[in-house]
Each structure stands twice: as C-alpha cells, then as structure tokens.
Amino acid sequence: MKIGIDKIGFATGRYVLEMTDLAKARQTDPDKFTKGLMLDRISIAPITEDIVTLAASASETILTDEDKEKIDMVILATESSIDQSKAASIYVHQLLGIQPFARSVEMKEACYSATAALDYARAHISLHPQARVLVLASDIAKYGIDSAGEPTQGAGSIAMLITADPAIAIINDDNVAQTRDVMDFWRPNYTSTPYVNGIFSTKQYLDSLKTTWAEYQKRYNASISDFAAFCFHIPFPKLAFKGLNKIIDKNTAIEHKDKLTQAFNDSIAYSRQVGNIYTGSLYMSLLSLLENSQALTAGDKIGMFSYGSGAVSEIFSLQLVEGYKDRLDTNRQAYLDFRQVISVTEYENIFYQEAELDREGNATFETYLTGDYALRTIQEHQRIYEKNDK
Numbered sequence: 001m002k003i004g005i006d007k008i009g010f011a012t013g014r015y016v017l018e019m020t021d022l023a024k025a026r027q028t029d030p031d032k033f034t035k036g037l038m039l040d041r042i043s044i045a046p047i048t049e050d051i052v053t054l055a056a057s058a059s060e061t062i063l064t065d066e067d068k069e070k071i072d073m074v075i076l077a078t079e080s081s082i083d084q085s086k087a088a089s090i091y092v093h094q095l096l097g098i099q100p101f102a103r104s105v106e107m108k109e110a111c112y113s114a115t116a117a118l119d120y121a122r123a124h125i126s127l128h129p130q131a132r133v134l135v136l137a138s139d140i141a142k143y144g145i146d147s148a149g150e151p152t153q154g155a156g157s158i159a160m161l162i163t164a165d166p167a168i169a170i171i172n173d174d175n176v177a178q179t180r181d182v183m184d185f186w187r188p189n190y191t192s193t194p195y196v197n198g199i200f201s202t203k204q205y206l207d208s209l210k211t212t213w214a215e216y217q218k219r220y221n222a223s224i225s226d227f228a229a230f231c232f233h234i235p236f237p238k239l240a241f242k243g244l245n246k247i248i249d250k251n252t253a254i255e256h257k258d259k260l261t262q263a264f265n266d267s268i269a270y271s272r273q274v275g276n277i278y279t280g281s282l283y284m285s286l287l288s289l290l291e292n293s294q295a296l297t298a299g300d301k302i303g304m305f306s307y308g309s310g311a312v313s314e315i316f317s318l319q320l321v322e323g324y325k326d327r328l329d330t331n332r333q334a335y336l337d338f339r340q341v342i343s344v345t346e347y348e349n350i351f352y353q354e355a356e357l358d359r360e361g362n363a364t365f366e367t368y369l370t371g372d373y374a375l376r377t378i379q380e381h382q383r384i385y386e387k388n389d390k
C-alpha cells in the first residue's frame with residue numbers, strides 16, 4: 001500500500017525581525033548572520049500565538065470538512081509544550097472541529113519527533129487504510145536575548161495530512177534511525193530557554209548525518225545519485241549546507257552535484273526568512289523545495305535527514321506523486337511578505353513577554369497579530385483559545 005503526504009500546510013508568526021537590524025543592535029557584522037548562518041529574517045510570535053494556534057492555523061489552510069470527519073488521529077510533535085500533562089493536539093482537535101472518535105497525542109524528542117509521528121501515522125494507516133492522520137510539527141524556538149542562538153530563533157508550524165494513495169509524496173519504507181546520548185541542547189522543566197553547547201551540537205548534527213547516511217547506504221545499497229534532492233533539518237541554513245557537502249562524495253557527477261545544490265537552495269528559501277521552527281524545520285524545507293523547484297518531477301526520490309538534539313537522527317525517503325504540484329500553494333511568498341516588520345526593541349518586548357497571572361490564575365493579553373487563531377485569556381490556569389474574526 002502507498003502511504004504518504006496527501007496535503008501539507010504551514011503557518012508562521014505574523015511579526016518578522018530583520019537580521020540586519022539584529023546585527024546592528026548586537027554590534028555584529030550583518031554578514032555573520034546573512035552569510036555565516038545564511039539567515040535573512042526570522043519570524044516572531046507574540047504571547048497570544050503558541051504551538052496550538054500555529055498548528056491550528058497551519059491545518060486550517062489544508063483541511064476540508066470531509067477530512068475533519070475522517071481524521072482519526074492527531075499527533076502534535078513539539079519541544080515547546082504549553083503543558084506537562086495535556087496534549088496540545090487536544091486543543092487543536094477541538095479548534096478544528098475534528099470528529100470526536102479520534103486519538104490525540106503529543107510527541108517529544110527535540111526537533112526529531114515529527115519524523116517518528118510520520119512513521120506512527122504510516123503504521124496506523126497500513127492497518128486501517130481508510131484512516132487519515134493529522135501530523136503537526138509546531139514550535140517556537142527561543143534562545144534568549146544576546147545568546148549565540150538568538151539569530152537562529154523562529155516560530156512556525158507544519159501540518160501534514162497522511163493518507164493512503166497520497167497526492168503529494170509516498171513515504172518509502174527505508175527509515176534508518178540512530179540514537180546517541182549527548183548533551184548538545186536540552187531544556188530542563190525549570191527553564192524557558194535551552195542550555196546549548198552550540199559548536200558541539202553542530203558537530204553532533206554533522207556526525208549523526210555522516211554515520212546514519214553510511215548505514216542507510218549500506219542497508220539499501222544507495223548512492224546520492226539515486227536522489228533528485230535532499231532535505232535537512234535546518235537549525236540555520238549554513239549547517240544544512242555543510243550537511244549537503246558531507247553526503248556529496250567524490251564520485252558524484254558534477255551535473256548531479258549542481259542539481260542537488262540547486263534543490264538545496266530551493267529547500268532553504270523559507271528557512272532563510274523564518275528561522276528555526278524545530279520539529280517543523282525539516283518539513284518546511286520540504287515545502288520550500290516543492291514550492292520553489294522548477295526541476296523536480298513526479299517519481300523523483302527525495303532524501304530526508306531528521307535530527308533532534310539529545311540526540312536522535314533518521315534518514316528516509318519520499319517519492320513524488322504525479323500531480324503533486326496541484327496540492328501546493330503557488331504564492332507562499334506573499335504570505336511571508338505580509339508579516340509586520342518590528343524593531344529590535346519591539347521584538348525584545350513581544351517575544352519574551354510572560355503571562356502575568358493573578359492569584360486565581362487569570363491573565364489577559366493585549367491584542368497582537370496572529371494567524372487564524374489566538375490565545376485570548378488564561379482563566380483559572382486554563383488557556384482559552386478563539387478563532388479570529390476574518
């Protein structure tokens with residue numbers, strides 16, 4: 001049975017911070033961010049936008065009433081949870097009006113878990129071919145003011161509808177995963193920003209890629225020339241670019257190398273303008289590739305490298321389906337251009353604002369720009385979401 005991505009949607013914060021403005025404020029050469037990290041701007045989410053509102057907005061763009069009647073599982077992958085107990089997918093399930101006899105869970109392993117969610121969805125559909133699974137990857141990447149990771153922050157969500165006979169891409173049964181216990185990036189329950197061994201984390205990312213790729217090649221007798229494109233988890237595009245150069249080897253024909261490099265540039269177009277969205281980052285790179293590449297055709301194989309600090313990595317592949325372009329947004333750039341540019345001072349106030357709860361656990365918020373949904377209030381420690389009026 002062919003199982004895979006039938007629809008893919010995206011949402012990001014409605015504010016944007018220019019890297020040149022951040023560089024100026026931090027007394028850094030702007031080239032360090034725009035060339036050294038390959039980032040032009042990053043999305044900023046206000047307090048009224050969180051993993052639930054982003055995921056609901058990303059889903060809203062792709063789901064029909066029929067999908068909502070047929071979805072029987074909602075999996076939300078995240079590392080910026082809003083609750084230690086209740087799954088964020090339950091709020092999304094309710095906001096979207098998905099039929100009640102569905103399973104809703106949240107999954108965690110840093111930036112990796114959406115990949116595990118896809119595999120779970122695939123296993124579920126292979127047993128229940130009529131099922132439709134909504135896989136959400138939703139995160140707000142927040143490192144702290146003036147930290148090394150600050151320019152690599154971001155906010156966004158990818159929503160994927162997984163079905164049998166998908167309209168965009170088949171998920172091939174060729175996953176190779178690797179787990180290694182390393183402290184490259186982690187966030188204990190008592191902090192809102194992570195501890196990061198930055199340079200060590202980049203080494204872990206690249207070494208996980210190298211060793212997982214070697215195992216993948218061995219198990220599947222695979223070569224880089226089998227792939228029309230390779231998508232990477234993108235904490236910042238420069239690291240993924242180093243990743244691409246790790247898997248292009250001396251036997252790769254020059255024309256194929258050029259093809260992979262062009263595909264890579266298409267795959268980082270959104271990342272350069274959004275920043276890191278952790279779990280959704282790899283899938284935003286896929287979306288960017290599919291929506292910007294003029295070279296891909298049905299039947300092409302796309303390699304996927306997923307990495308979550310801690311660390312778990314995985315390589316698997318997708319096969320493009322005839323007519324896949326009909327399912328994509330032809331003007332995503334307009335949505336990105338529609339964000340409101342904010343100053344560094346506004347960003348510092350908006351991005352780091354914390355809820356001020358009264359004694360009973362109530363908080364109200366100013367009105368900020370969000371997608372289709374917003375966190376309206378907190379009442380007795382309960383988050384109250386609403387759909388925005390159009």
Ligand code: CAA
Pocket residue numbers: 029031032033035036037111148149150152184185196197198199201202205233234235236238239276278307308309
């Ligand atoms: N002009 C052009 N380039 C410049 C420059 C200038 N004026 N100044 C510096 N650069 C280049 C550097 O040469 C370097 O490029 P190379 O690596 O190719 O040499 C690049 O800019 C970055 O500069 P630094 O090496 O000085 O590093 P930094 O201070 O910018 O920090 C970082 C980099 C440690 C990765 C930091 O961004 C960070 O902590 N990020 C968060 C952690 C992270 O993203 N880790 C990635 C792996 S973990 C993961 O993948 C999970 C996840 O999503 C978090």
